[in-house]
Amino acid sequence: MNPLLDFSGLPRFAELQPQHIAPAVDQLLAEGRATIERVTAAPVTWDSFVAPLEDANERIGRAWGQVAHLHAVLDSPELREVYNANLPKITQYWTELGQNQRLFEKYKQLSASPEFAALSKARKRIVENALRDFRLGGAELPPEKKARFAKIQEELARSGSRFSENLLDATKAFGLVVDESRIGGIPQDVLDAAREAAEKEGKAGWKFTLHAPSYMPVMQYADDRRLRETMYRESVTRASEFGNPEWDNTPLIARIVELRGELAGLLGYRNFAEVSLVPKMAESPQQVLAFLEDLARRARPFAEKDVAELREFARRELGIAELQSWDVAYASEKLRVERYAFSEQEVKQYFPEEVAVHGLFRVAETLYGIRIKAAEAPRWHEDVRFYEIRDSAGALVGQFYMDLYARDTKRGGAWMDDAITRRRKGNALQTPVAYLTCNFSRPVGGRPALFTHDEVLTLFHEFGHGLHHLLTRIEDLGVSGINGVEWDAVELPSQFMENFCWEWDVLRHMTRHIDTAAPLPRALFDKMVAAKNFQSGLGMLRQLEFAVFDMRLHAEYQPGRTALQLLDEVRGRIAVLRPPAYNRFPNNFSHIFAGGYAAGYYSYKWAEVLSADAYAAFEEMSESHGILNVSTGERFRDEILAVGGSRPAAESFRAFRGREPTVDALLRHNGMTAA
Numbered sequence: 001m002n003p004l005l006d007f008s009g010l011p012r013f014a015e016l017q018p019q020h021i022a023p024a025v026d027q028l029l030a031e032g033r034a035t036i037e038r039v040t041a042a043p044v045t046w047d048s049f050v051a052p053l054e055d056a057n058e059r060i061g062r063a064w065g066q067v068a069h070l071h072a073v074l075d076s077p078e079l080r081e082v083y084n085a086n087l088p089k090i091t092q093y094w095t096e097l098g099q100n101q102r103l104f105e106k107y108k109q110l111s112a113s114p115e116f117a118a119l120s121k122a123r124k125r126i127v128e129n130a131l132r133d134f135r136l137g138g139a140e141l142p143p144e145k146k147a148r149f150a151k152i153q154e155e156l157a158r159s160g161s162r163f164s165e166n167l168l169d170a171t172k173a174f175g176l177v178v179d180e181s182r183i184g185g186i187p188q189d190v191l192d193a194a195r196e197a198a199e200k201e202g203k204a205g206w207k208f209t210l211h212a213p214s215y216m217p218v219m220q221y222a223d224d225r226r227l228r229e230t231m232y233r234e235s236v237t238r239a240s241e242f243g244n245p246e247w248d249n250t251p252l253i254a255r256i257v258e259l260r261g262e263l264a265g266l267l268g269y270r271n272f273a274e275v276s277l278v279p280k281m282a283e284s285p286q287q288v289l290a291f292l293e294d295l296a297r298r299a300r301p302f303a304e305k306d307v308a309e310l311r312e313f314a315r316r317e318l319g320i321a322e323l324q325s326w327d328v329a330y331a332s333e334k335l336r337v338e339r340y341a342f343s344e345q346e347v348k349q350y351f352p353e354e355v356a357v358h359g360l361f362r363v364a365e366t367l368y369g370i371r372i373k374a375a376e377a378p379r380w381h382e383d384v385r386f387y388e389i390r391d392s393a394g395a396l397v398g399q400f401y402m403d404l405y406a407r408d409t410k411r412g413g414a415w416m417d418d419a420i421t422r423r424r425k426g427n428a429l430q431t432p433v434a435y436l437t438c439n440f441s442r443p444v445g446g447r448p449a450l451f452t453h454d455e456v457l458t459l460f461h462e463f464g465h466g467l468h469h470l471l472t473r474i475e476d477l478g479v480s481g482i483n484g485v486e487w488d489a490v491e492l493p494s495q496f497m498e499n500f501c502w503e504w505d506v507l508r509h510m511t512r513h514i515d516t517a518a519p520l521p522r523a524l525f526d527k528m529v530a531a532k533n534f535q536s537g538l539g540m541l542r543q544l545e546f547a548v549f550d551m552r553l554h555a556e557y558q559p560g561r562t563a564l565q566l567l568d569e570v571r572g573r574i575a576v577l578r579p580p581a582y583n584r585f586p587n588n589f590s591h592i593f594a595g596g597y598a599a600g601y602y603s604y605k606w607a608e609v610l611s612a613d614a615y616a617a618f619e620e621m622s623e624s625h626g627i628l629n630v631s632t633g634e635r636f637r638d639e640i641l642a643v644g645g646s647r648p649a650a651e652s653f654r655a656f657r658g659r660e661p662t663v664d665a666l667l668r669h670n671g672m673t674a675a
């Protein structure tokens with residue numbers, strides 16, 4: 001039997017071969033299409049319409065999920081070829097599904113039927129989400145508007161990809177080869193790479209480029225101020241009118257904003273920001289802007305202090321009379337080292353893998369009344385470990401894989417992905433399964449792997465996503481675990497978990513020096529916290545500037561006003577450091593013009609506020625009950641983790657916190673409290 005077609009239990013990774021993929025995909029997609037035919041002819045009830053559709057789509061999702069997972073963590077030429085050959089088939093299926101007019105009509109009938117009122121909250125929400133997505137996809141438009149809608153979407157997709165191509169071409173086009181007199185201060189590994197880059201072109205010297213691994217260290221470390229200035233100017237004018245006209249993103253920006261406005265109009269909204277917010281937790285552009293501006297107002301005094309200190313330090317210690325944009329990273333790095341330097345290498349000695357992982361499990365076990373134990377399962381690589389979670393009565397709650405070390409065959413970064421989602425199928429309850437994937441350094445020389453504090457934060461973060469998926473109590477696929485959770489609320493459980501890594505009472509129990517077995521010294525911990533909060537005001541204002549620009553650009557479309565003019569206005573209100581007039585930041589703001597973040601950049605700060613404020617509920621109890629407070633943990637589990645996407649995130653937050661979110665905890669966690 002084809003292991004990809006076996007849905008009776010855990011994925012059969014040990015047997016799965018590339019030749020299994022195409023036959024399984026073809027069979028499952030054919031079954032999916034047959035199901036669509038069948039359910040659109042059947043009466044509209046949950047059991048005869050939604051349930052069979054969910055079953056068929058779940059099978060496709062689960063099978064393809066295994067393939068996509070292997071493609072990400074165990075790449076090989078054979079697998080890549082099969083993956084790329086089958087991906088378009090899968091994409092095509094989901095596109096068809098999203099545009100199927102008959103399905104849309106069926107969902108409408110179901111929501112208008114007498115049965116609807118009797119459905120559970122979770123099921124109602126699944127139907128409402130489906131209707132919402134059909135509407136946002138243009139399903140309700142009359143034929144001529146539908147055609148225009150499709151044309152706009154097409155042009156937007158093309159413009160977005162052109163935007164990133166231009167940026168990439170402009171980035172690649174620049175290189176600067178310098179001689180020995182100009183490389184002072186730059187770290188050796190960066191110089192080695194620069195030397196190699198020059199040699200490749202048959203040149204003597206060192207070649208620097210605008211790619212981040214070359215550009216960032218130059219800005220941070222190069223003592224040659226003119227070198228920094230040149231690199232800065234080249235970087236912030238990429239894909240603008242100052243370079244090759246073919247790569248100028250300025251007309252694309254205007255066109256993208258105009259098209260998004262038109263698309264919003266077709267759907268009956270006043271602007272694109274409103275469209276973007278429909279499936280999100282935030283309610284309106286006005287609410288988001290008020291939120292961002294409030295945060296900016298409160299962070300501003302701290303940012304002003306950061307800048308004043310930096311100017312003074314640059315003048316006194318670096319001989320820089322007037323701090324310019326190309327001095328900021330350089331002077332900041334020098335100031336950071338002077339004040340807070342500690343060695344990452346030293347910190348690492350306190351975080352052997354076993355101790356860190358055990359510390360993480362202990363936090364989750366204590367807070368949520370669960371037990372985590374190693375277990376057996378078919379694996380895709382010998383590095384992989386497998387665990388099960390049981391409740392206090394011993395019942396299986398969920399299972400997860402941990403694949404922590406970097407490998408040549410694994411894509412970069414860290415992420416959580418769902419393998420199986422919790423749901424009820426008749427009398428049987430299907431328990432959830434998750435993949436946790438990281439790229440940490442592996443054990444060498446017979447010693448355990450040692451994690452940096454950043455890596456420990458990443459581990460807690462991804463595990464937070466995992467708990468959101470695994471501790472759900474929802475039994476309907478579409479809103480179980482992380483399914484159906486609003487995009488701007490999905491980082492709440494993950495960022496929430498990170499807080500425990502900054503908690504002395506937690507950290508001292510999850511650190512043990514590899515040689516001496518001593519816990520992390522308090523003085524070192526204090527330095528780490530201070531370093532974390534270094535220039536946090538300045539950093540926050542910068543993010544807020546981008547977020548306000550993005551939201552206003554999509555909320556108040558004004559023909560004739562350029563993106564640059566708007567950005568200038570936003571900077572006038574928010575920024576404490578003004579860049580030079582030639583700065584063309586919008587031309588490389590890929591997040592909103594080529595990525596999925598249009599009128600959504602605010603979500604970074606939004607989710608941080610939610611997670612910090614949720615964590616503050618634990619801090620408020622810590623005096624009397626310690627930070628790992630069981631009753632608060634239970635409430636967090638019940639009101640946030642367990643409910644998944646079955647109700648609006650705002651409702652879940654209010655249920656947990658008893659009030660609306662406030663920004664106080666985030667400011668406090670970043671060291672921004674009035675002295």
Ligand code: ZN
Nearest residue numbers: 461465491494
């Ligand atoms: Zn995340």
